[in-house]
Amino acid sequence: MTTNWQKVIITPTTSIRQALEIIDKEALRVALVVLGCDTLVGMVTDGDVRRGILKGVELTDPVDKIMNKSPLSANVCLSTGELKKLMQERQILSLPLVDDEGRLVGLKTLYDTLTVDKRENPVFIMAGGFGTRLKPLTDNCPKPMLKVGGKPMLEILINNFKSHGFYKFYISTHYLPDVIMDYFGDGSKFDIEITYVHEEQPLGTGGALSLLPDSLPTEPLIMINGDILTNVDFAKVLDFHVKQKSDATMCVRDYEIKVPFGVIEGEGHEITDIVEKPTYRYFVNAGIYIISNEIIQSLPSNEYLDMPTLFENKQLSGNKTLKFPIHEYWLDVGRHDDFNKAQTDVHELGL
Known part of the structure; x- marks a missing residue:
C-alpha cells in the first residue's frame, strides 16, 4: 500500500x-x-x-x-x-x-x-514422500520433482512464493533427497535461501517441524505439501493469521458431494423427509498451514505427528486454531489423472 x-x-x-x-x-x-x-x-x-x-x-x-x-x-x-x-x-x-x-x-x-517487499517468514515445504500412487513416474524421481509444463512442481511452487516476497525456504526430504538437493543446491541460483531438513524416518507433517534448526526465524511459518499446484496468495493467508492472532491456521477447500439418489431421513421406521439428489458441502484440509514459532518450539523432537492431530492437541491446550478458506486454483497432484490435468492447467494459470 x-x-x-x-x-x-x-x-x-x-x-x-x-x-x-x-x-x-x-x-x-x-x-x-x-x-x-x-x-x-x-x-x-x-x-x-x-x-x-x-x-x-x-x-x-x-x-x-x-x-x-x-x-x-x-x-x-x-x-x-x-x-x-x-x-x-x-x-x-x-x-x-x-x-x-x-x-x-x-x-x-x-x-x-x-514491486514486492521481502518477507522474513520461513517457508517449509514437505518433499519427502514416496509418491506411490504415481509409480512408475516416481521410481527414480521424488514426486515434487516431476515436471509440469517443463518445470519440477517444486520449482513452480517456490516461484509462486517468490512472487509474494518469500525467500527463506526449508525443504523436508526423505525419498531420493539427492535429486532435490542437486537441482536446487543452496538456492542461490534461484535468488533464495534453502536449508534442507532430512527425515531418517517419516515423521508426518507435524513431526517434521521438530527437525527445523534453532536458527529458524521467529516469524510465523508457512508449511505446504510439495505436490500441490496452486496460485494461492500466500501473503494474504499470512496476513490473516497475524491479524487474527492465530497460533495455527489451516487452509481449507470447499468440497461438495452430490448424491445421485433421493436421500431418506427419518427416526426409526418413520420417514421425516425426502431430499432429492442433495449436495453436501464440507471444508477439507488443503495441505497449507501457518504455524507460529511458539507452536514449533513446543513440539517433542523426532516424534511422529500428523497435522490434524497437532491442531487437535493445540486446540485442547487452549491455543487459537483457525481455518482460512481458499478459493483460488488448487490441485493435489497425487494420482495420474491429477498429473495429466496439471499439464494443461499450468499453462492456463501462467505459473
Missing part, C-alpha cells in the same frame, strides 16, 4: 490550484476527495484539471467542479494480484482502498503491485 496516501487527501472545497500542487508534489498523479474523516466522494487527476481548464473552469474554483464523483475503489482485503488485474483491466494507475464499511483506508498504485 502506498505509504504517503494520506498526503493526497483533500476536501470538495479545496481549490483546483491546491489540488494540482498536491498532485504534482506527491507524484501519485491523483488526489482523493474526502468528506469528514474517511468518506471517499471523488478523485482528481491532472487529466481532470486539464479538461476543466478547457471548459473554462478557474484554478481558484473548488475541485468538486471537476472531480470524478464516482471513483472506482476496491476492498482492502483483495490480494495484490487481484488489485493489479483490476487496474490493468480498467487501465487505471491507482485505486483507493476501502474497508467493509466503505471507509477509505489506503491507496494502491499499479507500481505498488509490481
Whole structure:
C-alpha cells in the first residue's frame, strides 16, 4: 500500500490550484476527495484539471467542479494480484482502498503491485514422500520433482512464493533427497535461501517441524505439501493469521458431494423427509498451514505427528486454531489423472 496516501487527501472545497500542487508534489498523479474523516466522494487527476481548464473552469474554483464523483475503489482485503488485474483491466494507475464499511483506508498504485517487499517468514515445504500412487513416474524421481509444463512442481511452487516476497525456504526430504538437493543446491541460483531438513524416518507433517534448526526465524511459518499446484496468495493467508492472532491456521477447500439418489431421513421406521439428489458441502484440509514459532518450539523432537492431530492437541491446550478458506486454483497432484490435468492447467494459470 502506498505509504504517503494520506498526503493526497483533500476536501470538495479545496481549490483546483491546491489540488494540482498536491498532485504534482506527491507524484501519485491523483488526489482523493474526502468528506469528514474517511468518506471517499471523488478523485482528481491532472487529466481532470486539464479538461476543466478547457471548459473554462478557474484554478481558484473548488475541485468538486471537476472531480470524478464516482471513483472506482476496491476492498482492502483483495490480494495484490487481484488489485493489479483490476487496474490493468480498467487501465487505471491507482485505486483507493476501502474497508467493509466503505471507509477509505489506503491507496494502491499499479507500481505498488509490481514491486514486492521481502518477507522474513520461513517457508517449509514437505518433499519427502514416496509418491506411490504415481509409480512408475516416481521410481527414480521424488514426486515434487516431476515436471509440469517443463518445470519440477517444486520449482513452480517456490516461484509462486517468490512472487509474494518469500525467500527463506526449508525443504523436508526423505525419498531420493539427492535429486532435490542437486537441482536446487543452496538456492542461490534461484535468488533464495534453502536449508534442507532430512527425515531418517517419516515423521508426518507435524513431526517434521521438530527437525527445523534453532536458527529458524521467529516469524510465523508457512508449511505446504510439495505436490500441490496452486496460485494461492500466500501473503494474504499470512496476513490473516497475524491479524487474527492465530497460533495455527489451516487452509481449507470447499468440497461438495452430490448424491445421485433421493436421500431418506427419518427416526426409526418413520420417514421425516425426502431430499432429492442433495449436495453436501464440507471444508477439507488443503495441505497449507501457518504455524507460529511458539507452536514449533513446543513440539517433542523426532516424534511422529500428523497435522490434524497437532491442531487437535493445540486446540485442547487452549491455543487459537483457525481455518482460512481458499478459493483460488488448487490441485493435489497425487494420482495420474491429477498429473495429466496439471499439464494443461499450468499453462492456463501462467505459473
